[in-house]
Amino acid sequence: MPMINHHPDSQLLQAFAAGTLAPSLSIAVSAHLELCSRCSRQVHRLEARLAESLLQGELADDEPVADDLEAMLQQILQSPQMESPKDVMSSRLPVLDWQGQEILMPRALRHLLPVSWQRMGKVARARLALSEVDGSRASLLAIEPGGGVPAHQHAGYELTLLLAGNMLDEHGCYQAGDFLLLQGSQTHTPVTPDGCLCYTVLDAPVQFTRGLPRLLNGFGSLLY
Amino acid sequence: MVRQDQNRIASPAIRYTGATYAYHIRALMDDSNPEMIEPSHLAQWLQRVAEERSADAYSRLFRYFAPRIRSYGLRHLYSEAQAMELVQNTLLTVWQKAHLYQGEKGAAATWIYTVMRNQCFDMLRRQMASKEQLVAEDLWPVLELQVETDLVADTGENQVLTRQLAQYIHRLPVAQQEVVRGIYLQDLTLQELAERLDVPLGTIKSRLRLALEKLREQIGHADD
Numbered sequence: 001m002p003m004i005n006h007h008p009d010s011q012l013l014q015a016f017a018a019g020t021l022a023p024s025l026s027i028a029v030s031a032h033l034e035l036c037s038r039c040s041r042q043v044h045r046l047e048a049r050l051a052e053s054l055l056q057g058e059l060a061d062d063e064p065v066a067d068d069l070e071a072m073l074q075q076i077l078q079s080p081q082m083e084s085p086k087d088v089m090s091s092r093l094p095v096l097d098w099q100g101q102e103i104l105m106p107r108a109l110r111h112l113l114p115v116s117w118q119r120m121g122k123v124a125r126a127r128l129a130l131s132e133v134d135g136s137r138a139s140l141l142a143i144e145p146g147g148g149v150p151a152h153q154h155a156g157y158e159l160t161l162l163l164a165g166n167m168l169d170e171h172g173c174y175q176a177g178d179f180l181l182l183q184g185s186q187t188h189t190p191v192t193p194d195g196c197l198c199y200t201v202l203d204a205p206v207q208f209t210r211g212l213p214r215l216l217n218g219f220g221s222l223l224y
Numbered sequence: 225m226v227r228q229d230q231n232r233i234a235s236p237a238i239r240y241t242g243a244t245y246a247y248h249i250r251a252l253m254d255d256s257n258p259e260m261i262e263p264s265h266l267a268q269w270l271q272r273v274a275e276e277r278s279a280d281a282y283s284r285l286f287r288y289f290a291p292r293i294r295s296y297g298l299r300h301l302y303s304e305a306q307a308m309e310l311v312q313n314t315l316l317t318v319w320q321k322a323h324l325y326q327g328e329k330g331a332a333a334t335w336i337y338t339v340m341r342n343q344c345f346d347m348l349r350r351q352m353a354s355k356e357q358l359v360a361e362d363l364w365p366v367l368e369l370q371v372e373t374d375l376v377a378d379t380g381e382n383q384v385l386t387r388q389l390a391q392y393i394h395r396l397p398v399a400q401q402e403v404v405r406g407i408y409l410q411d412l413t414l415q416e417l418a419e420r421l422d423v424p425l426g427t428i429k430s431r432l433r434l435a436l437e438k439l440r441e442q443i444g445h446a447d448d
Contacts, residue, residue, distance in 0.1 A: 019341040023349075023358055030363040048330060051337035060295040065308065069294075072312055073286045076319050077279050095394060104394060107365065111357030130358060 004036050006178040013039060017046035024130055024138040024201040028161040028179060031106030031199065035177035098142060098197045103164045109199070115140060122147025136203035141196075143167075148191035156203035158182045165196030261288060266332040274322035285336075286315055293340050300344055302351075313343040321367050338366045392442045393435075400435035403428055 008016070008029050015021035016029040033040045062069065094113045095102040105113060115126035122144040130138045136156075140163075143149075160167075160180040167174045169188040174180055182188060266288070272281035290311050297307030317339050325335045342360035349358065361367060393404050406417040414432070418425045 019345050019360075019364075023363075026363050027358070044330060044334075047338055048334045050341075051331065051334040054292055054296060054337050054340075055333055057292065057295060059291050060298050062291045062294060065294070065304070068308060069286075069290050069311070072308075072315075073283060073290070076286070076312075076316050077282065079316065079319070081277055081320050081322070093390075093394060102395070104390060108358075108362045110362060111359060 004032075004175075004177040004179075006172070006174060006180050007036065007039050008032060008179050008181070010042070012181070013043055014046055017043050018050055022136060022201075024136050025159060027106070027108040027130075027138065028159050028199055028201065030108040031161055031163070032177060032179045034106055096140075096197070098164055099195055101164070103197060105163070106199075117142070123149065136201050138199070138201045141198050141200050143192045143196050143198075145193065145195040146191075147195070148189065151187055151189040153187045154182065154184050154202060156184050157201075159201040160190075161199045163197045163199060165192060165194050167192045167196045167198070263331050263333060266336075267327055270318075270322055270325055270332040270335070271327065273319065274325060282319055285318065289315060289318075289336060296340065297344070301347060306347065310340065310344055310347060313347070314340040317343065317367070324367055335366070338364060342366055389439075392439055395442070396435050396438060400431050400438070403431045404435050404439075407432065 012021060012025070012029060016026055021029065029039075033043060093107050094105045094110045096105055096113070097103075109128075112128050112130065115128060117124045117126045124142045126140045126142075128138040128140065143165075158181070160174070160182075162174045162176050162178045162180075164176055167190050169190040171180075171188060266285065269278075269281040269285045272278040273285065293311045293314050294307045297310035298304070301307055301310060314336070318336055321339075325332065329335075342364055345360040345363070349360075393401055396404065402421060403417060406412045406420070407414070412420070414425060414428050418428045421428070
């Protein structure tokens with residue numbers, strides 16, 4: 001029975017609920033919530049609190065726009081209320097073929113797929129077309145059984161959300177739904193006995209720390 | 225009881241228009257009368273908008289939330305015009321989609337807050353002129369019915385089972401998916417579904433039969 005053991009911390013959940021978290025990280029939190037009822041309930045509680053503060057917050061002076069608001073109200077009242085079955089029915093999620101299985105993708109990715117893959121050894125990477133102001137880059141990584149990423153560290157953060165398969169590193173073992181955020185200077189050497197498919201976000205090029213892969217450090221965009 | 229609550233707030237709302245509107249809002253919200261609007265009022269109004277398309281209830285909601293959403297917009301967006309656009313986008317959505325609010329899933333204010341947060345996210349995304357298709361609704365499903373929240377509401381084994389079944393359902397032809405989702409996730413009757421999808425009852429029945437046959441076949445294979 002799969003168990004999710006690695007969760008976003010409460011600061012991330014708060015920023016997600018407030019809509020202030022970077023979109024690339026929000027995708028990962030959203031995907032985690034689909035599988036984690038605990039964090040999902042927590043986000044509902046945070047939203048309720050944010051709504052409270054909306055009600056109690058200080059109001060800007062609306063005297064200058066009072067007429068505009070009233071006109072807006074009348075205009076909205078003239079527009080039809082829609083009850084389109086499409087609202088209810090369009091919940092299809094994308095699937096990705098991986099190791100002969102069809103893997104249901106998180107809904108947060110459904111307008112960002114399909115992707116094209118680049119392969120390097122046992123690792124295939126697909127960059128997601130997601131423009132970020134902070135320069136972070138979001139990708140899907142598919143690693144074949146027995147594959148891994150050489151020991152490396154990051155100038156910034158590295159986020160990994162497991163979508164399928166499993167992965168191990170010095171810090172633990174991860175499976176679908178697990179949310180792993182490493183801050184810069186933390187070194188890790190992920191390996192995947194059975195292969196894995198994951199969503200990753202990096203905000204700076206990877207720096208390899210041991211052996212020949214260090215040759216790649218000049219070409220940081222390889223895994224970034 | 226409802227009637228009495230309405231009367232307390234209703235009579236001034238009818239008299240004040242235009243420039244005195246801002247004054248009216250402030251008078252309504254005056255701290256000396258903190259008991260005037262309670263969460264239960266908001267929920268009743270929203271329900272009346274959904275069920276009776278009540279212009280009166282909607283006007284109350286609008287006059288309560290518009291200054292708050294505008295204040296939020298002034299803090300999160302870049303101009304008065306955009307703050308007003310946020311008011312318009314949010315409260316038009318509330319008017320059009322009130323029927324998607326589910327009282328048992330949280331307070332009315334929380335629902336409206338999430339609609340506003342999502343609209344704000346999409347406006348900020350559009351400003352970046354980003355070409356990718358990430359939309360708030362994919363990160364935080366608020367309007368697209370609650371299939372996903374239903375999935376995460378289940379815990380443990382049930383959740384995993386539901387997710388597996390979702391995988392199977394996804395492989396059905398779209399027309400059959402709609403029927404299965406409508407009946408098993410939204411608890412619609414066959415008749416309701418026929419009306420929503422605007423197809424004869426007999427068609428719904430045969431789609432359901434075909435879908436169930438296919439699902440049974442797939443689940444059988446999975447057990448092998």
